[in-house]
Amino acid sequence: MSYYIYTLEAILHQYNFSLNTCKPETLLKVGSNYPEMAAQEKIIDGFVELLKRDQLDENVPTDSLEKCVGYFNNLFPVLFGTECKLNQTQLLSDYVKGLLSVVDGFNLEATAIRCLIETANVGDIGLLAQHVMTTAEQLHPQLKSIKRKLPPDVNASNLGFNREIFENMYQCYQQSGKIVKTLHDIVKGTVQSLTTDGDVEKGISQDKIKDIAINSSDKIYEQDDLGPVQSIKNSLTLIVSQISDVAKYLQDNEYEISMANKKEEKPVPPINVRADTVKKELEQTKTLTSKLENKESDIKELRKVLKEKQEQLSEMTIRKELAEKKLGNVNKDYELTIEKLQRKLEEAHNNYKKKEKEFEETLDHLQTDIDSLENEKGEMKEKLKLLSKKAQIEVSLPKSISGSQLSSLQSIGPTLPAVVKDSPLLMQEIDNLKRLFHQERNERIKLQNQKVKEQLDTLTPLPSFKNDRDEVLENLFKEGATLKKEILSALTKSSFPPMYKVKPGNGAEAWRRHFLEERDRILSLKLKAVQFQAKVAAETIKRKRGGKIEADFTIFPTKEMAKALTETKSVKVGYLKIPKSCLPTNEKPRIVNLELDFENLQKILKTLLQ
Numbered sequence: 001m002s003y004y005i006y007t008l009e010a011i012l013h014q015y016n017f018s019l020n021t022c023k024p025e026t027l028l029k030v031g032s033n034y035p036e037m038a039a040q041e042k043i044i045d046g047f048v049e050l051l052k053r054d055q056l057d058e059n060v061p062t063d064s065l066e067k068c069v070g071y072f073n074n075l076f077p078v079l080f081g082t083e084c085k086l087n088q089t090q091l092l093s094d095y096v097k098g099l100l101s102v103v104d105g106f107n108l109e110a111t112a113i114r115c116l117i118e119t120a121n122v123g124d125i126g127l128l129a130q131h132v133m134t135t136a137e138q139l140h141p142q143l144k145s146i147k148r149k150l151p152p153d154v155n156a157s158n159l160g161f162n163r164e165i166f167e168n169m170y171q172c173y174q175q176s177g178k179i180v181k182t183l184h185d186i187v188k189g190t191v192q193s194l195t196t197d198g199d200v201e202k203g204i205s206q207d208k209i210k211d212i213a214i215n216s217s218d219k220i221y222e223q224d225d226l227g228p229v230q231s232i233k234n235s236l237t238l239i240v241s242q243i244s245d246v247a248k249y250l251q252d253n254e255y256e257i258s259m260a261n262k263k264e265e266k267p268v269p270p271i272n273v274r275a276d277t278v279k280k281e282l283e284q285t286k287t288l289t290s291k292l293e294n295k296e297s298d299i300k301e302l303r304k305v306l307k308e309k310q311e312q313l314s315e316m317t318i319r320k321e322l323a324e325k326k327l328g329n330v331n332k333d334y335e336l337t338i339e340k341l342q343r344k345l346e347e348a349h350n351n352y353k354k355k356e357k358e359f360e361e362t363l364d365h366l367q368t369d370i371d372s373l374e375n376e377k378g379e380m381k382e383k384l385k386l387l388s389k390k391a392q393i394e395v396s397l398p399k400s401i402s403g404s405q406l407s408s409l410q411s412i413g414p415t416l417p418a419v420v421k422d423s424p425l426l427m428q429e430i431d432n433l434k435r436l437f438h439q440e441r442n443e444r445i446k447l448q449n450q451k452v453k454e455q456l457d458t459l460t461p462l463p464s465f466k467n468d469r470d471e472v473l474e475n476l477f478k479e480g481a482t483l484k485k486e487i488l489s490a491l492t493k494s495s496f497p498p499m500y501k502v503k504p505g506n507g508a509e510a511w512r513r514h515f516l517e518e519r520d521r522i523l524s525l526k527l528k529a530v531q532f533q534a535k536v537a538a539e540t541i542k543r544k545r546g547g548k549i550e551a552d553f554t555i556f557p558t559k560e561m562a563k564a565l566t567e568t569k570s571v572k573v574g575y576l577k578i579p580k581s582c583l584p585t586n587e588k589p590r591i592v593n594l595e596l597d598f599e600n601l602q603k604i605l606k607t608l609l610q
Helices: 001-022 022-031 036-054 063-080 088-116 123-149 162-195 206-224 228-252 256-261 271-397 403-410 411-460 471-492 508-545 559-565 598-609
Strands: none
Touching: 001 022, 001 088, 022 063, 022 559, 036 063, 036 471, 036 508, 088 123, 088 256, 088 271, 123 162, 123 206, 162 206, 162 228, 206 228, 271 411, 411 508
């Protein structure tokens, strides 16, 4: 019992020292194991309660206490590692106290064995007990010497020992515990055997106690068992040698140990470092809290601004709807105007065709007149030739021609001189008619062309279409084809994880990772498709007539104002009559149209008012 208590005290002292010298991260690591340590603490509290009630004796089982000691011993290197410093003074002092208790224990057990053996036949076990007692007497002064040479201040942690010495001391401690357990088990088995046989006064025989010792040694030493005598002697030899080495080292290096302890600086406990860190974190938390409060106030202000913006947006939406309605009405008026202009254009075109047809008919009629006049001209020429021939005949004929024949020739003659005299005038008249006809025709064509040109100038110009390449549409077509190809390849091509690279037992993880990658790939394709649809929709809205409205929403002119802004023709604003008496003598009354701008109109009004 005392062996376990001293062992527990030694390891807990090292826990205390390590927790005061370790890093804050290690402290947090130890804190994470506190629930398990609390369960072990309840075991110790149970033994304390038994001690308070005076129920703690040799019959109380120590298995739970042994497990508790083993738990703390095994957990220490896991939590603190090999780089953690040891309080060598405290650890050596605890080991010395524990070994003194253990030496007293196995000295007592050896004395009990000597008393229980037959006095006539000592045997191997009796000699072993005598050897244990002798070794105990040898160890007592050495342990007390070590205890005296240790520094009185347990906070002086550095004695100059390396970690190997303390590992050997821990083995001594374990070996001494095995000796006590083995001897205690031998005493216990011997007492039970004597009680069963009833030979209490005579003592136990050598053979029986040897069998009991063999069983006890095998149970305690397990695979290291070399028999009770040899095992216990080896343990005692190890203890004696290690204790002698430690005592010799302390005696030889007493001055160096005292000087090293004076120069040693105390580290800052990690709990203080952690406390400072927590204080800083709390201060940061306060600052963050104040920042959050400021952010909340900013968020409230932003919400107010957002609410105002939403109201403005609703107003803008209403204005937009009104503008769209007005735009729709304007479009309707524009379409009606276009229809009217198209009708006027068709009527003008029809009138032009009618005029052209009338002109062609007139031209044909004049052409027929010209042809008839040409025919008459030819007939006149033939008659003129006949008359000239007749005149020659009259000269050449003899005078003997009868008067009847002369009278017959003269009867034809009176009409010929008029025809011959009128032929140049007729030719001139025909030329004049041709000239007037061509002049009239050109003038009429010129007037018609001028009128049609004026009508065309009043029309709104038709939109011009360019055959330039539309790079935006081409890029959209290319992007759509690429996206379609990627989607089809993703749907048609199935992929599997490379199972030959997967380690045994990681197949499910490989499939899960593969499914996650496939899902991410499909999600990325969906996102690309949605983005492409948004691009196409935006471009469609831009190109569609009425899809977007470019307007200044701050000014909404009336219909009259809008009509005045788009007015291209002059408007009649009034008329002014001037008395006839104010006119010059040769000036006749007439209407004079004046096209004035705003400034000239103001000047005229000011002049009239004066």
